[in-house]
Amino acid sequence: MATILTVDDSASMRQMLAFTLRSAGHEVVEACDGIDGIAKASENAVDAMIVDINMPRMDGLTMIRELRNKPSYAHTPMLVLTTESGTEKKLAGREAGATGWMIKPFNPEKLLQTLQRVID
Amino acid sequence: MDEMDLEELKEMFLEECREHVDTLERGFLEMSQAEQSVDLLNEVFRAAHSIKGGGATFGFADLAELTHHMETLLDQMRSGEKPIEEADVELLLESLDVVRELMESLGNDDHPQRLILQERLEKAVVKSDNAETDESAKTAPTEQNETVVAEKRSWLIHFQPKLELMQRGNDPLLMIRELQRIGELQLDIDFSALPPWENYDAKLCYLPWNATLTTSTSEDDIHEIFEWVEFDCDITITEVSVEPENVEDLVASADSVLPATLPAPQPPKSSSPPAAQAAKPKPAASTESSSIRVSIDKVNQLINMVGELVITQSMLSGLTKTDEPIDPDQLRDRLAELERNTRQLQESVMRVRMLPMSTGFARLPRLVRDLSKKLDKTVNLVVEGAETEIDKTVLEQMMDPLVHLVRNAVDHGLETHQERLEAGKPKEGELKLSAYHKSSSVIIEISDDGKGIDAQRILAKAIERGIVDPDDNLSEAEIHRLIFAPGFSTAEVVSDVSGRGVGMDVVRRNILDLGGQVDLHSVLGTGTCVTIQLPLTLAILDGQLISSSGEVFVIPLASIIETLEVSVCNISSLPRSGAVFEFRDQYLPLIYLKSELDLPGEGSEALIVVIESNGRLFGIAFDQVLGQQQIVIKALEDNYQAVRGIAGATIMSDGSVALILDPAALAPEVRANSAA
Numbered sequence: 001m002a003t004i005l006t007v008d009d010s011a012s013m014r015q016m017l018a019f020t021l022r023s024a025g026h027e028v029v030e031a032c033d034g035i036d037g038i039a040k041a042s043e044n045a046v047d048a049m050i051v052d053i054n055m056p057r058m059d060g061l062t063m064i065r066e067l068r069n070k071p072s073y074a075h076t077p078m079l080v081l082t083t084e085s086g087t088e089k090k091l092a093g094r095e096a097g098a099t100g101w102m103i104k105p106f107n108p109e110k111l112l113q114t115l116q117r118v119i120d
Numbered sequence: 121m122d123e124m125d126l127e128e129l130k131e132m133f134l135e136e137c138r139e140h141v142d143t144l145e146r147g148f149l150e151m152s153q154a155e156q157s158v159d160l161l162n163e164v165f166r167a168a169h170s171i172k173g174g175g176a177t178f179g180f181a182d183l184a185e186l187t188h189h190m191e192t193l194l195d196q197m198r199s200g201e202k203p204i205e206e207a208d209v210e211l212l213l214e215s216l217d218v219v220r221e222l223m224e225s226l227g228n229d230d231h232p233q234r235l236i237l238q239e240r241l242e243k244a245v246v247k248s249d250n251a252e253t254d255e256s257a258k259t260a261p262t263e264q265n266e267t268v269v270a271e272k273r274s275w276l277i278h279f280q281p282k283l284e285l286m287q288r289g290n291d292p293l294l295m296i297r298e299l300q301r302i303g304e305l306q307l308d309i310d311f312s313a314l315p316p317w318e319n320y321d322a323k324l325c326y327l328p329w330n331a332t333l334t335t336s337t338s339e340d341d342i343h344e345i346f347e348w349v350e351f352d353c354d355i356t357i358t359e360v361s362v363e364p365e366n367v368e369d370l371v372a373s374a375d376s377v378l379p380a381t382l383p384a385p386q387p388p389k390s391s392s393p394p395a396a397q398a399a400k401p402k403p404a405a406s407t408e409s410s411s412i413r414v415s416i417d418k419v420n421q422l423i424n425m426v427g428e429l430v431i432t433q434s435m436l437s438g439l440t441k442t443d444e445p446i447d448p449d450q451l452r453d454r455l456a457e458l459e460r461n462t463r464q465l466q467e468s469v470m471r472v473r474m475l476p477m478s479t480g481f482a483r484l485p486r487l488v489r490d491l492s493k494k495l496d497k498t499v500n501l502v503v504e505g506a507e508t509e510i511d512k513t514v515l516e517q518m519m520d521p522l523v524h525l526v527r528n529a530v531d532h533g534l535e536t537h538q539e540r541l542e543a544g545k546p547k548e549g550e551l552k553l554s555a556y557h558k559s560s561s562v563i564i565e566i567s568d569d570g571k572g573i574d575a576q577r578i579l580a581k582a583i584e585r586g587i588v589d590p591d592d593n594l595s596e597a598e599i600h601r602l603i604f605a606p607g608f609s610t611a612e613v614v615s616d617v618s619g620r621g622v623g624m625d626v627v628r629r630n631i632l633d634l635g636g637q638v639d640l641h642s643v644l645g646t647g648t649c650v651t652i653q654l655p656l657t658l659a660i661l662d663g664q665l666i667s668s669s670g671e672v673f674v675i676p677l678a679s680i681i682e683t684l685e686v687s688v689c690n691i692s693s694l695p696r697s698g699a700v701f702e703f704r705d706q707y708l709p710l711i712y713l714k715s716e717l718d719l720p721g722e723g724s725e726a727l728i729v730v731i732e733s734n735g736r737l738f739g740i741a742f743d744q745v746l747g748q749q750q751i752v753i754k755a756l757e758d759n760y761q762a763v764r765g766i767a768g769a770t771i772m773s774d775g776s777v778a779l780i781l782d783p784a785a786l787a788p789e790v791r792a793n794s795a796a
Contacts (some may be wrong), residue, residue: 012133019129048289054169068288070792075323077289080739083173083188091351099289100348105176110132117298117345118289 002047002119003027007037007063008081009055013104017050017081020108021115034058034066041067048077050102053089060069061096068097081106084109130226133178135411137223138643140167142482144216149485151197152209161198167565168194171219173503182230183222187240190215202246213486272303277331278356286351292325298345300718303335332360369661412512414744418471425465432457471509472659477555477564478506480515484526488551491530498537498547499530504554510562511651511657517634518564518654525566525650526551528624533570533648543645545569555608562656563635567649573642575599582608604628632732634659635678647726663770663780665746666729669719672778674751679783681730681737683745689728698788703730709788710739716786717765733783740786749773753780 004026006017011032018028029044031037035056043050051060051095060080067073077099082089093101102114147164168191175184190212196202222231251754277299281292299305309329314320333342339357346355436454439446481503492499510518514723534540534549541547550569555562575596582588582602594602605626631638631679636654655661663674682703690702691710699710708730714723723743730739751770756763756779 010133010136012129012136012173013170013174013177015129015132052173054166056163056166075286075289083169083176094288094351097288104173105168105178117294117348118291120294 001025001027003029004115005029005031005037005040005044005046005047005049005051006051007031007034007040007055007060008052009033010052011017011075017111020106020111023108024112034060034063037063039064041073046073047074048079048115050079050081050115051098053080053082053093061092061098064098065096079115079118124507127193130178131411134223134226135413136174137171137183140171141216141220141223142479143167144219145213145486146482148209148212148216149489151204152206158198161194165191165194175732180226182234183219186215186219186222186234186238189245190219190294191237193241193245197244202244211237211244213689215241232293244415246763266640272334274332274334274360275339276360277333277342278328278354278355279331279346280328281349282352283324283326285349286323287346287577288352288687290349290352292327292329295345295349296329296331297333297340299333303333306332322525412473412475414472418468422465422468422472425461429458429461429465432461440594467528470511470659473512473657473659474509475512476506476513477508477510477515477562478503480510480519480522481506481553481555483519483523484553487523487526488530491527495531495538497534497549499534500548500550502550502552504552505556508562509555510553510555510654511659513658514562514636514654515654517630518652521630521652522564522566524627525652526553529566529568529570529648529650533568533572537573539571544573557656558653562654564652564654565649565654567647569647572644572646572648573600573603573640575645578602585652597641600642603640604638632678634658634738635676637678661751661780662748664729664748665720665778666727667744667746667772668713668725668742669721669723671719672746672772672776673713674749674778674780675729675731675740676767676780676783679731679733679746681732684728684730684739686726686728686741701728703737703739708737710741710787711788712741714742716740731783731786734789736787738786738788740781751778751780782784 001024004021006014006021006028006031008014008017009032014030014032018030021028029040029046031040035058037049037051037058037060040046045100051062051064053060060082061094064080067076067078080093080098080101081104082093082101083104090101099118100114101113129282144164144167147160147167150160151164152165168187172184172191175181187245193202193208193212197208199203202208214233218231218237219234222234225231256301279292279295285292296305296307307329308331309327311327313328315326337343339359345413346353349355369544432454436451436458439451440453445557484503485501488499488501491497529551534547534551535543537547540549552565552567554565554567557563578601579588579599582599582605583590585608587602587605587608588594603624604627608624628638631652631654635658636652638649638653639651641651642648642710661674662677664677664680666673666675684703691699692701692707693699699712700707701710702708710728711718712725714725725741725743727743728739729747730737753768754770756766756768759769763779765782765786767780767785769779772778
């Protein structure tokens with residue numbers, strides 16, 4: 001079981017994620033935007049992150065780029081959760097250092113399965 | 121805590137949606153003005169995006185689809201690809217109305233307009249030649265749990281990583297584990313690619329491998345495992361058309377065979393919530409939301425107050441711990457402290473229910489815009505004091521009257537361009553909404569610089585309708601107030617904006633029902649100002665204490681017109697409709713509290729209180745006037761049962777319980793109906 005940081009500006013989306021992740025026994029840390037995400041990532045030992053792209057203050061890709069540069073998060077799985085699935089967006093995610101992406105809307109079971117691909 | 125209901129999540133999502141819809145509306149209205157900031161466009165885009173994403177997740181597919189189309193258009197506006205034109209903003213506003221309706225129907229009903237709007241939105245979007253196929257348009261939840269059991273097939277997988285593969289958090293080991301989970305795996309790792317130890321870098325990925333996988337999983341699903349590393353490795357997956365039992369031989373012929381010994385992960389437990397699309401239909405959609413969002417400040421303040429209360433309580437009990445007699449001065453100090461804490465705590469709790477007026481005002485710019493367009497007037501809406509806080513319930517029930525008043529002001533108050541220019545006023549009319557606190561009330565003013573109210577016309581109409589007598593000598597202010605009289609209408613042309621003018625008395629009644637008051641001030645040719653005074657909260661009420669047969673009752677002060685002595689009243693008993701008494705040249709029905717509520721004991725019934733309820737006057741006879749007091753209303757239904765004529769109960773300062781009379785239910789006509 002892992003500690004997952006979820007970063008999304010929508011509280012309902014965070015709740016839904018937390019609900020899904022906790023049902024599989026994961027610990028969940030929530031953040032409401034990129035800046036909060038970076039703060040929470042430094043306060044907690046996080047095993048993986050699920051990050052929304054469009055957020056106020058700091059978007060998800062900027063957050064991932066910043067965290068990737070920190071030694072403690074250089075290899076941590078960071079998944080982008082987004083409604084945008086075009087190749088261009090995927091490349092932008094990759095360029096920022098995202099591990100992979102998941103598509104909103106998510107099916108809870110599928111999300112857990114997908115997450116399993118990057119956590120021990 | 122963790123067993124959170126999906127319905128609750130949906131409710132939460134809808135709550136958020138309402139905020140996003142408000143943001144969108146505000147944004148769209150600002151967009152149509154000359155300069156738009158990038159921030160505004162970003163904010164609007166994000167709001168549409170959030171509704172779309174959440175909509176799809178929580179099973180509101182129609183909502184998601186429509187907002188997706190809006191978002192596409194907004195994205196182009198944001199990037200400057202498409203100039204912002206009035207027609208597009210109009211289209212977005214129309215779409216927003218449908219979004220709102222879809223939301224309130226909880227995704228149960230499709231909207232007849234939705235597909236048409238989507239088509240129009242699609243047309244509005246600038247087509248680019250190299251537009252990639254937009255996968256995100258497919259917002260419908262993807263099919264899961266296919267039940268077809270596919271036959272097992274074997275695949276040969278060749279995997280050649282780039283050195284930096286692990287630098288984005290991917291790990292080939294986990295991919296191997298995943299392959300193992302979906303089928304039988306034979307793995308052949310090429311260790312020759314490892315550099316000598318002195319050159320080895322643990323952060324790099326060196327090892328290529330070949331694998332044979334026998335599985336019933338589809339080719340697409342196998343590819344999906346490598347989805348995230350497609351740019352970080354070379355991968356080929358080819359089907360091998362050999363019988364499964366020969367696979368081992370095939371692999372065994374390779375140079376070094378390693379059995380895959382990684383532990384297979386447990387598949388995720390299926391205790392996850394049911395798919396979001398399995399929406400339970402809800403019978404009725406209510407726009408009044410039953411939850412409230414409270415800023416952390418207020419909660420912190422509340423916690424602080426409770427903390428202080430606990431300290432005071434322990435100080436008080438400390439006084440009694442010693443054997444020494446209690447020092448009265450100290451006791452008095454502590455009790456004063458306790459009283460202060462309690463009052464502050466009460467205020468803090470009340471604040472939790474308070475919302476800024478801006479949540480209600482938010483609907484109005486759109487209304488004003490639509491109206492002024494329709495009527496060909498130019499209106500500058502000015503809002504002041506939007507941060508003024510008011511009880512949530514009061515605010516919600518206040519909205520209909522407020523909308524009505526704003527509508528009236530634009531329709532009847534403000535003049536057309538022509539009329540304004542002729543009157544020497546600027547072409548643009550001004551409508552001002554302001555809210556502020558005054559002692560324990562909230563005042564809302566709706567003022568316009570329009571043509572004002574013609575007192576003579578009102579008076580003529582009122583006389584014609586028999587509302588007043590021609591001989592009545594009314595002041596101008598009294599005449600103005602006549603427009604609140606039931607059935608009064610002055611609109612010479614019945615417009616489709618303000619309807620038939622039946623509204624003002626309804627407005628007044630609604631405000632009175634909330635325990636508020638409404639007044640109007642108008643100067644012909646200069647403008648009109650309607651002032652609404654509302655209580656800060658509904659949970660506390662100014663009450664008049666009275667007694668009858670030794671029982672104490674509370675009458676809401678707002679509904680009392682006057683208190684009289686029976687001896688000066690001319691009371692007549694009528695055979696059928698009970699008693700009546702003379703009050704200001706008219707006869708009003710009279711009820712006796714003692715017989716009405718079946719009270720035991722004797723009473724003088726020497727006083728009459730004249731009550732107004734729903735625009736009708738009647739009298740209640742009782743024994744004694746006791747005083748006025750602010751009271752906290754407790755529901756009777758929760759603790760006992762509903763009693764006709766009683767609105768609730770309150771606890772008096774001596775600890776006894778007093779019942780609060782419900783004027784609306786005691787009014788004689790209501791009694792007749794309920795007895796029938």
